Amino acid sequence: MSETVEATEMASSTMSEMPFHLRDMNLKFEFSNIHPIFSPIDKVRKEIKFIVLLAFTEWNKELIIALCVGTIAFLLGSLSADIFSGGNPELVGLEGMRKVGSFSFFQMLLALxxxxxxxYLMWTQFPVMRVHSISMLLIWNGLMFLQVLFHQKNSDFPKNMVLSDMMYGVLIMLVIFFFIYFFWKAVIETRDLHVQIHHVHEDVRVMEKEMREHSLVGWGSLLVFWLVNAFYSCWNGVHYVARRSDQNSMFYIMHIISGLLIVPVFMLLMWYPQRMLGSEVRISTTAAITAEIELAQGSLKIQDDAKCPECDADVELQRESDGQLSVPCATETCTNQSGIIGTACNICKEKFPTRFECKSCGVNLPYIDCVPDLEAW
Structure with a gap:
């Protein structure tokens, strides 16, 4: 019982490094007071509030600069005289580039x-999310391109839409949905593995508490909002240009307003998983990790600098990529034999021990208490 209390206190001391926790968030008004069916809405609101407040508290100068650079780049590319006028539909390609005014051309270069x-800032500030950040930016461009395809033969899209004219746009949309789902699944499963490895505990209730503290419902809601908002912004921009004969400035204004939300929400989507999981983790799905282990024939192991909590003596153990601990066999005749705790040794058929007895100080405790605390959350 004392060992469980000590492990809980250790986890609590690590969590105290956070300025505040998800469990500390309170809402002034809860929809669940009207009816319990609205409790998921309160859960999303609470988590989004936590993400935003944590970002306001912890974002450094580099992240703020990145936010400003992305926002200014968007405005430079959107607030253009050629876009506002609708452009000349008869000029395309290099000929159209040559007819662009000098100021507009300079503005376009600045935006680029x-x-x-x-x-570059995303690449350096979010090392864990590098591939996913590039993928999300490509998805944003894909949303703009599919809107161009949708409006190519129907400037009033989605009015009078013909399914045969939407084939390529729908194909791009399906690809976008696939990458969004893959991104969401990779973050979710990496979170699950993180909790299983760094917050493992004998008490299931403690594990459930840690899983609630690492909830990504709010983050997933932001991901859906980002996708819908980016789609809406791109539609407004392309729709405004497509209807040159009957331009409505409201489409252009909504393109700018909704577009201003894309960059900050994008950065939140990249920053929050890295803040939760640490800068050393690799965001990947369980299937990808399993395949990598199989290709490496089980040789992938995470080396832990395990020490006795009483005397700091080195403890011989390894942590597998799936989070399980590999310890040496307790039988003296079995040399250099290690295996997962609780499984049987191939030589002596004895189970690998769950507890460690220190030869320096004589303390006897579970192996899990010797694992260093490496979590970022």
Whole structure:
């Protein structure tokens, strides 16, 4: 019982490094007071509030600069005289580029430089999310391109839409949905593995508490909001240009307003998983990790600098990629034999021990208490 209390206190001391926790969030008004069916809405609101407040508290100068660069790059590319006028539909390609005014051309170059700088900042600030950040930016461009395809033969899209004219746009949309789902699944399963490895506990209730503290319902809601908002922004922009003969400035205004939300929400989506899981983790699905282990024939192991909590003596153990602990066999005749705790040794058929007896100080405790605390959350 004392060992469980000590482990809980250790986890609590690590969690105290956070300025505040998800469980500390309170809402001034809860929809669940009207009817319990609205409790999921309160859960999403509470988690989004936690994410936003944590970002306001912890974002450093580099992240704020990245936010400003991305926002300015978007405005430079959107607030253009050629876009506002609708452009000339008869000029395309290089000929259209040559007819662009000098100021608009310079503005376009500045926007391009800004986006390159923004991508570089994302690459350096979010090392864990590098691939996913590039994928999300490509998805944003894909949303704009599919809107162009939707409006190519129907400037009033979605009015009078013909399914045969939407084939390529729908194909791009399906690809986007696939990558969004893969991104969401990779983050969710990496979170699950993180909790199983770094917050493992004998008491299931403690594990459930940690899983609630690492909830990603709010993050997933932000992901859905980002996708819908980016789709809406792209539709407004393309729709405004497509209807040159009957331009409505409201489409252009809504394109700008909704577009201003894309960059900050995008950065929250990249920052929050890295903040939760740490900068050393690799965001990947369980299937990908399992395949990697099988290809490596089970040789992938995480080396832990395990020490006795009483005397700091080295403890011989390894942690597998799935989070299970591999310890040496307790039988003296079995040398250099290690295996998962609780499984049987191939030589002596004895089960690998669950407890460790220190030869320096004589303390006897579970192996799990010797694992260093590496979690970022």
């Amino acid at each position: 430089i800004g986006w390159v700088w923004f991508v």
